[in-house]
Amino acid sequence: MDGAGPVVVVAGSGALPGQLLAALDAAGRPCRVIALGGFADAPIRRRADRTMSLLDVSGVLAQLAEWRPSAVTLAGGVARPSPAALASGVAAWRNRRELAEIFARGDDHLLRGVVALLEQEGHVVLGAHEIAPDLLAPAGLLGSVRPGPEHRRAIETGFSCLAALSPFDVGQACVAMEGRVLAIEGPEGTDRMLRRVGMLGRGALGLGTLGLGGIGRAIPFLRRAEPVGGVLVKAAKAGQDRRVDLAASGPRTVRNAARAGLAGIALGAGATLTIDREAMIAEANRAGLFLVGVDPARPGEIPS
Amino acid sequence: MDGAGPVVVVAGSGALPGQLLAALDAAGRPCRVIALGGFADAPIRRRADRTMSLLDVSGVLAQLAEWRPSAVTLAGGVARPSPAALASGVAAWRNRRELAEIFARGDDHLLRGVVALLEQEGHVVLGAHEIAPDLLAPAGLLGSVRPGPEHRRAIETGFSCLAALSPFDVGQACVAMEGRVLAIEGPEGTDRMLRRVGMLGRGALGLGTLGLGGIGRAIPFLRRAEPVGGVLVKAAKAGQDRRVDLAASGPRTVRNAARAGLAGIALGAGATLTIDREAMIAEANRAGLFLVGVDPARPGEIPS
Numbered sequence: 299m300d301g302a303g304p305v306v307v308v309a310g311s312g313a314l315p316g317q318l319l320a321a322l323d324a325a326g327r328p329c330r331v332i333a334l335g336g337f338a339d340a341p342i343r344r345r346a347d348r349t350m351s352l353l354d355v356s357g358v359l360a361q362l363a364e365w366r367p368s369a370v371t372l373a374g375g376v377a378r379p380s381p382a383a384l385a386s387g388v389a390a391w392r393n394r395r396e397l398a399e400i401f402a403r404g405d406d407h408l409l410r411g412v413v414a415l416l417e418q419e420g421h422v423v424l425g426a427h428e429i430a431p432d433l434l435a436p437a438g439l440l441g442s443v444r445p446g447p448e449h450r451r452a453i454e455t456g457f458s459c460l461a462a463l464s465p466f467d468v469g470q471a472c473v474a475m476e477g478r479v480l481a482i483e484g485p486e487g488t489d490r491m492l493r494r495v496g497m498l499g500r501g502a503l504g505l506g507t508l509g510l511g512g513i514g515r516a517i518p519f520l521r522r523a524e525p526v527g528g529v530l531v532k533a534a535k536a537g538q539d540r541r542v543d544l545a546a547s548g549p550r551t552v553r554n555a556a557r558a559g560l561a562g563i564a565l566g567a568g569a570t571l572t573i574d575r576e577a578m579i580a581e582a583n584r585a586g587l588f589l590v591g592v593d594p595a596r597p598g599e600i601p602s
Numbered sequence: 603m604d605g606a607g608p609v610v611v612v613a614g615s616g617a618l619p620g621q622l623l624a625a626l627d628a629a630g631r632p633c634r635v636i637a638l639g640g641f642a643d644a645p646i647r648r649r650a651d652r653t654m655s656l657l658d659v660s661g662v663l664a665q666l667a668e669w670r671p672s673a674v675t676l677a678g679g680v681a682r683p684s685p686a687a688l689a690s691g692v693a694a695w696r697n698r699r700e701l702a703e704i705f706a707r708g709d710d711h712l713l714r715g716v717v718a719l720l721e722q723e724g725h726v727v728l729g730a731h732e733i734a735p736d737l738l739a740p741a742g743l744l745g746s747v748r749p750g751p752e753h754r755r756a757i758e759t760g761f762s763c764l765a766a767l768s769p770f771d772v773g774q775a776c777v778a779m780e781g782r783v784l785a786i787e788g789p790e791g792t793d794r795m796l797r798r799v800g801m802l803g804r805g806a807l808g809l810g811t812l813g814l815g816g817i818g819r820a821i822p823f824l825r826r827a828e829p830v831g832g833v834l835v836k837a838a839k840a841g842q843d844r845r846v847d848l849a850a851s852g853p854r855t856v857r858n859a860a861r862a863g864l865a866g867i868a869l870g871a872g873a874t875l876t877i878d879r880e881a882m883i884a885e886a887n888r889a890g891l892f893l894v895g896v897d898p899a900r901p902g903e904i905p906s
Contacts, residue, residue: 480772481772
């Protein structure tokens with residue numbers, strides 16, 4: 299952000315683009331907004347300088363070349379376009395074999411490819427956390443509910459598990475209960491993982507199979523009425539490019555954790571984004587969930 | 603199995619109890635069968651010496667004391683009884699605090715508790731793999747479809763991931779595609795994990811959210827028509843008691859892997875059970891899936 303040009307926010311859905319714009323406005327930084335058609339929310343679309351298609355890669359690059367931004371940031375959600383549409387949209391810049399390789403290696407790689415493309419064109423790409431560091435979860439208690447000493451082990455287990463998984467391009471979140479891990483987030487995302495955990499607790503999986511001597515995997519035993527509850531733990535993958543895939547949470551995360559019967563949420567401090575933190579804290583207080591930021595390197599140091 | 607008494611098979615549902623009895627018959631070992639009411643399949647119930655309730659722990663122990671078995675084995679699936687029913691059934695032998703601790707630590711621990719209870723009573727508890735070692739997946743190609751060189755990386759990634767997870771009482775199976783892990787099995791079991799992977803491939807999750815600068819997690823891009831497919835990898839957790847929770851696969855596993863669009867299945871050789879292996883191989887051949895046993899310590903050595 300040292301250049302003279304504006305910061306360009308390429309905006310998908312959700313609250314993050316608006317929060318970034320507010321941070322840029324507060325800092326007195328000039329900015330331009332490209333709203334991605336079909337994704338950006340109404341307030342962003344009204345504020346946007348341009349509304350463009352996600353697939354109009356050449357158009358976006360031409361617009362950026364004209365604006366000569368000091369930095370570009372990608373923020374918000376977008377639906378995955380069909381592979382064919384995406385391929386034709388990007389084909390001008392990437393040969394197909396390269397594209398196929400990027401696709402095969404997962405979305406982190408796909409997004410890293412988009413970042414690399416922008417950088418090839420001479421742009422500086424910043425992550426949301428670089429523009430608005432206040433969005434990063436701080437260490438310490440965020441809401442009014444405190445985790446009990448019985449949740450320490452779950453929090454430590456969760457962070458250790460995510461650290462162990464970091465080489466595998468999977469798992470920015472998990473649910474732990476005492477010393478065991480109940481679920482690990484895959485590409486389906488945090489909300490669906492939480493739904494899965496909620497079904498385990500309610501017995502709604504319906505199978506209830508206990509393995510005896512080798513058959514079946516067992517259904518865990520979540521006692522919701524007990525103080526020893528499950529904890530959602532979110533962290534950044536080690537070595538990931540935080541500009542493209544920083545774990546994020548918001549009020550919906552809290553609601554879904556409450557529905558799944560969890561006791562609280564532990565966020566990697568300085569390593570995960572909180573979107574609309576005030577609403578998030580209000581939801582957590584209302585639902586009786588603790589919400590803490592924890593240094594992933596010292597998961598045992600939890601305010602309680 | 604060195605004593606003079608019979609081997610007692612405590613039989614839940616599925617094909618495993620029958621396969622164990624066939625192995626014992628073939629070896630000329632006398633045996634007795636306790637069918638667990640409501641779980642054991644009809645052929646086992648007909649053969650059984652007793653049909654007893656899973657919750658009648660005192661009755662089962664009294665029967666065992668009378669038979670003076672040389673060994674006891676637990677085989678087959680059972681539904682998880684309600685916590686209250688289970689607690690009252692076992693309460694005579696375990697104090698409640700101990701029970702609560704076992705429950706909180708997961709089903710492996712619960713089953714280990716049952717094994718410990720039997721051992722306290724002086725019984726020798728054997729795993730299915732000790733009675734019928736032929737059920738363990740052997741190393742090498744099992745079906746007629748060979749994994750391609752493009753599947754090696756997925757197989758290695760899968761085994762590495764499961765090894766990394768072994769401290770966390772989760773994950774005896776995962777699905778890997780090239781260098782990334784698409785799903786990790788939790789207590790919901792292999793079949794439900796495969797269904798989740800199938801939904802990713804079909805886009806049936808409906809969300810298709812790509813994370814940009816921190817929002818959302820991304821939906822992977824499974825191209826089913828391509829030769830580079832996903833692989834189901836199953837292994838034993840390091841340090842687990844194989845008498846209580848050895849990963850098992852059968853024909854249904856193959857059908858579900860095929861439905862999920864996977865290219866094949868890699869089983870930890872000597873470390874996972876194959877139930878009805880002939881039917882499993884026939885299913886794999888019919889579906890065009892490879893089925894290989896792989897030494898978990900050398901996942902790179904794959905027949906191809």
